[in-house]
Amino acid sequence: MLDGLITGFSVAATPINLLFAFLGALIGTAVGVLPGLGPAATIALLLPVAYSIASPVTAIIMMAGIFYGSMYGGSTTSILLNLPGEAASVVTCYDGYKMARKGRAGVALGIAAIGSFIAGTIGVIGLTLFAPPIAEFALKFGPPERCALALVGLLMAVTLSGSSILKGLIMLATGLLLAAVGLDPISGKTRFSFGIIELQSGFDFITLAMGIFGLGEIFYNLETVAKTEIVTTKLGQIWPKTADWLRTRMAIARGSLIGFFIGVIPGGGAVISSLVSYAVEKKISKTPEEFGQGAIEGVAGPESANNAASSSSFIPLLTLGIPGNAAIAMIFAALLIKGVTPGPFLMTERPDVFWGVIASMYIGNVMLLILNLPLIGLWVQLLRVPYGILAPVVILFTVIGTYTISNQAFDVYTLIGFGLFGYLLRKLKFEPGPLLLAFVLGPMIESTMRQSLLMSGGSFAIFVSRPISLTLLSLFFILVMGQIFFSWYRKKNRL
Amino acid sequence: MKKLFTPIVALFLGAGLLLAGPAAAAEYPVKPITVIVPFAAGGSTDLLARAVEKIWPKYAKQPLTIVNRPGGGGVVGTAAVVQSKPDGYTLYLGYGSGHDVVMPHLQKLPYDTFRDLVPVVHLSTHSIAIVTGAAAPFKTLSEMIAWSKREGKPLTAAVSTRAGTVDITMRGLAKAAGITINTVPFAGGAEATVALAGGHLTIGGGHPSEVMPHIKAGRFRPLAMALPKRDPSMPTVPTLIEEGIRMSNWGSIKGVAAPAGTPKEAITYLEATFKRVCEDAEFKKLMDDLFQPIWYMNSAEFAKYLAEAYADYGQLIKDLNITLN
Numbered sequence: 001m002l003d004g005l006i007t008g009f010s011v012a013a014t015p016i017n018l019l020f021a022f023l024g025a026l027i028g029t030a031v032g033v034l035p036g037l038g039p040a041a042t043i044a045l046l047l048p049v050a051y052s053i054a055s056p057v058t059a060i061i062m063m064a065g066i067f068y069g070s071m072y073g074g075s076t077t078s079i080l081l082n083l084p085g086e087a088a089s090v091v092t093c094y095d096g097y098k099m100a101r102k103g104r105a106g107v108a109l110g111i112a113a114i115g116s117f118i119a120g121t122i123g124v125i126g127l128t129l130f131a132p133p134i135a136e137f138a139l140k141f142g143p144p145e146r147c148a149l150a151l152v153g154l155l156m157a158v159t160l161s162g163s164s165i166l167k168g169l170i171m172l173a174t175g176l177l178l179a180a181v182g183l184d185p186i187s188g189k190t191r192f193s194f195g196i197i198e199l200q201s202g203f204d205f206i207t208l209a210m211g212i213f214g215l216g217e218i219f220y221n222l223e224t225v226a227k228t229e230i231v232t233t234k235l236g237q238i239w240p241k242t243a244d245w246l247r248t249r250m251a252i253a254r255g256s257l258i259g260f261f262i263g264v265i266p267g268g269g270a271v272i273s274s275l276v277s278y279a280v281e282k283k284i285s286k287t288p289e290e291f292g293q294g295a296i297e298g299v300a301g302p303e304s305a306n307n308a309a310s311s312s313s314f315i316p317l318l319t320l321g322i323p324g325n326a327a328i329a330m331i332f333a334a335l336l337i338k339g340v341t342p343g344p345f346l347m348t349e350r351p352d353v354f355w356g357v358i359a360s361m362y363i364g365n366v367m368l369l370i371l372n373l374p375l376i377g378l379w380v381q382l383l384r385v386p387y388g389i390l391a392p393v394v395i396l397f398t399v400i401g402t403y404t405i406s407n408q409a410f411d412v413y414t415l416i417g418f419g420l421f422g423y424l425l426r427k428l429k430f431e432p433g434p435l436l437l438a439f440v441l442g443p444m445i446e447s448t449m450r451q452s453l454l455m456s457g458g459s460f461a462i463f464v465s466r467p468i469s470l471t472l473l474s475l476f477f478i479l480v481m482g483q484i485f486f487s488w489y490r491k492k493n494r495l
Numbered sequence: 496m497k498k499l500f501t502p503i504v505a506l507f508l509g510a511g512l513l514l515a516g517p518a519a520a521a522e523y524p525v526k527p528i529t530v531i532v533p534f535a536a537g538g539s540t541d542l543l544a545r546a547v548e549k550i551w552p553k554y555a556k557q558p559l560t561i562v563n564r565p566g567g568g569g570v571v572g573t574a575a576v577v578q579s580k581p582d583g584y585t586l587y588l589g590y591g592s593g594h595d596v597v598m599p600h601l602q603k604l605p606y607d608t609f610r611d612l613v614p615v616v617h618l619s620t621h622s623i624a625i626v627t628g629a630a631a632p633f634k635t636l637s638e639m640i641a642w643s644k645r646e647g648k649p650l651t652a653a654v655s656t657r658a659g660t661v662d663i664t665m666r667g668l669a670k671a672a673g674i675t676i677n678t679v680p681f682a683g684g685a686e687a688t689v690a691l692a693g694g695h696l697t698i699g700g701g702h703p704s705e706v707m708p709h710i711k712a713g714r715f716r717p718l719a720m721a722l723p724k725r726d727p728s729m730p731t732v733p734t735l736i737e738e739g740i741r742m743s744n745w746g747s748i749k750g751v752a753a754p755a756g757t758p759k760e761a762i763t764y765l766e767a768t769f770k771r772v773c774e775d776a777e778f779k780k781l782m783d784d785l786f787q788p789i790w791y792m793n794s795a796e797f798a799k800y801l802a803e804a805y806a807d808y809g810q811l812i813k814d815l816n817i818t819l820n
Binding site for chain 1: 535536537541542545546548549558561562563564565566567568570571574575598602605649651656657658677678679680681682685686688689690692693694695696708709711712714781784785819
């Protein structure tokens with residue numbers, strides 16, 4: 001393995017590969033910051049460029065850089081504008097945006113970047129040491145296990161509901177309903193499309209997130225614009241203080257581990273890991289009431305988790321030849337076209353590719369840190385732009401971003417519709433986070449549950465007869481019962 | 496509304512043509528051609544498109560731009576092609592897939608697969624390989640059937656979508672062999688392959704490009720192929736018919752189509768260019784690596800082939816009594 005790593009660094013440290021790792025990191029950061037443009041779409045656009053690069057390693061190093069680089073940049077708009085660019089950064093909006101409103105945007109961005117660096121590096125170290133056994137572990141997650149995991153994730157999503165659990169549950173149910181639009185995942189029948197072709201594939205997550213969070217926030221702020229201007233002109237300090245370090249170092253460590261393990265699981269791993277990290281931080285915090293009001297651990301934990309997850313999501317690709325998400329699927333396609341088959345033989349047949357990519361990820365993470373830290377000051381300056389100018393520019397970017405997802409005007413109309421809906425939610429004091437997360441997790445629960453029942457011939461025993469699924473479901477029930485008991489106990493003592 | 500709209504549009508188009516007279520004289524194509532793949536990146540159709548994209552510039556003055564528009568089992572992307580301008584600058588790659596030859600027998604689609612699209616060329620047909628996990632208690636198809644009958648247990652099969660070509664193959668096999676196979680649909684071939692690789696189901700099916708890497712890794716064992724003749728990319732694996740099961744199908748047909756009304760000159764140009772790509776040595780090597788056999792057919796041949804496949808799938812669906820409920 002040490003030999004492998006040495007081979008890897010000798011490949012990754014050639015000038016051309018360093019240049020392309022840097023290009024990847026740079027493009028990735030830009031893609032992460034720009035709302036709507038995701039890493040998968042960007043990699044797709046750049047595939048023809050990748051074909052013309054002679055060496056497959058160089059091409060893959062660049063594409064991998066775009067993927068994990070976008071995870072660094074993804075937190076920026078969540079913190080500054082309450083605009084999550086992808087599902088894994090929804091959680092970051094909660095405390096990140098509140099911190100920005102309190103004049104601590106720089107600290108939030110700084111801790112996100114440093115947490116990302118530490119977690120990304122821990123993820124790559126994990127990838128170096130344990131790739132094959134971890135990949136086998138990920139394969140053990142069949143439909144029943146993924147169903148149980150998504151249920152736990154959904155429970156965690158309620159922790160974002162703020163003061164009222166009831167309102168949180170209403171949001172959760174709304175998210176599940178919105179996710180039901182489109183094709184039935186099992187039978188292939190069309191549901192709730194009302195004859196509109198564009199609705200046949202359901203609502204798009206990015207459109208929903210940018211509408212409800214981004215536009216909703218802007219519409220709401222137009223009412224209170226005087227107030228926002230006062231807040232945004234106060235920038236506060238940029239670098240995290242010693243107290244911030246002490247508060248976050250364990251959150252970063254826990255987030256890294258959670259992200260590394262959950263991120264390996266194909267489909268939704270990164271989202272669930274960010275949720276689990278947030279819930280864990282809130283549960284063990286001595287001051288849980290600060291969460292949702294600008295708690296720095298609420299930024300550090302989930303941001304670390306989703307970056308560790310982006311490193312570990314390479315494990316199924318490199319060791320099993322299985323792409324776990326859309327962006328990795330693009331890298332998979334590019335590798336095949338370049339004549340390299342990812343899978344169990346990659347390590348022995350093409351050690352230059354296997355180890356070269358891993359080594360480049362160590363280098364890429366350092367590049368991203370250097371690239372991102374000086375940018376923080378610049379991003380914070382953005383908040384100095386008067387709201388009357390900033391808001392239209394953000395709207396312009398979200399509209400363009402939405403349109404590029406599938407090049408249809410229909411998505412722009414839904415974006416505006418969701419924007420108005422998001423405005424209403426703010427007026428009525430509903431937290432939209434659980435809605436968004438239920439929208440992602442709901443379809444996962446539905447299809448995996450129905451797949452499990454098809455596998456067992458209709459018997460629910462399949463969920464409790466398998467050890468991993470039994471463990472996760474027990475955890476689910478302990479958490480629910482614990483919560484019920486806890487609130488009953490509190491109520492009784494008060495009376 | 497639409498009736499009123501059309502003459503106005505025609506008027507504008509007419510005026511546009513007059514104005515653009517000299518420009519229109521330039522030979523097709525004058526700009527990059529968009530190729531819509533109605534499936535996700537990394538799947539077998541996407542890989543075919545990427546291979547063509549790579550070789551295409553050798554023989555054409557304008558490149559191809561591949562756009563993945565997944566959703567609705569392929570319907571969403573195909574609908575986008577149907578709605579696009581029939582000017583030869585928007586093509587559909589994957590024509591002949593499950594949503595073209597199987598789905599119209601089961602539910603109404605927002606367009607007519609055969610009237611709203613014109614076939615351009617056929618590039619490849621992906622046969623369906625029936626595979627099992629390496630840990631399964633049987634090694635051949637006849638052992639599998641004997642095992643299922645002896646144990647009296649239903650087999651579970653990972654398939655890419657409900658009523659897709661793999662699903663239909665499994666159901667046909669179950670009926671012909673007299674065993675029970677519970678098919679479990681996933682979101683595409685890649686996800687079905689992952690579930691089978693994890694040992695969560697007994698058998699599965701997929702195109703050679705999806706299962707071959709796992710067969711090579713010793714994770715899957717091939718049992719049979721569903722095309723009437725052996726697949727050149729998996730020549731050692733017998734067909735279902737050779738194994739004594741009286742069933743075969745057309746696999747997943749992968750051709751290129753253009754919206755109805757596309758000029759004849761554009762079709763002719765595309766036919767010729769795709770033919771040169773299919774004969775290219777580098778393309779052959781690439782397709783070998785992807786386990787996809789090259790099979791060129793021109794527009795007329797492909798139209799006839801597709802019509803036969805469509806009718807045959809209709810019969811199979813009726814025989815197997817398949818519905819979406």
